[in-house]
Amino acid sequence: MLRYTLMRLGIFAGCLVVVWGLVYSGIVPRGLGNSNGMWVVLLSLVISAPISFVVLRKERDRASVQVVRRVDRMKANLDANRSQEDGADDATRAQGQTS
Known part of the structure; x- marks a missing residue:
């Protein structure tokens, strides 16, 4: 999972660097007013999400298998x-009826 x-x-950081370079070189608009930093981060998130979805498919499947195993083990x-609690309750009730 980690x-x-x-x-x-890592994919987000790579997209952040690329978008930052594109914005500061003037290829991509700078955003409105003082929103430049937020614009770069949001654009990086929008670009990195589908890339992660496609590129990390196998790793996501492995992580989901680990999560399912943990949930099954916890259940x-x-x-x-x-x-065990039911057995202890039954034993206590049985002792109470015999006394």
């Missing part, structure tokens, strides 16, 4: 804890 996040940040642990 690898996927770092790869996404199994919760079910095990629940069954």
Whole structure:
């Protein structure tokens, strides 16, 4: 998961550098008024999102498999804890009925 996040940040940083260069060279408009910095960041986000979606498809699939495994493991642990609690409750009730 960390690898996927770092790869996404890398693609964003690359797009940020390219967009910054295009804006300051005059190829891309500078934005309105004092919004130049925000313009560069937003344009970089818009460009990097589809690139990440296409380029990181395999890495995203690997990350989703890891997330599914963690969720399944957590569900199994919760079910095990629940069954232990139910067993303890049943034992306590059984002792209360015999006393």
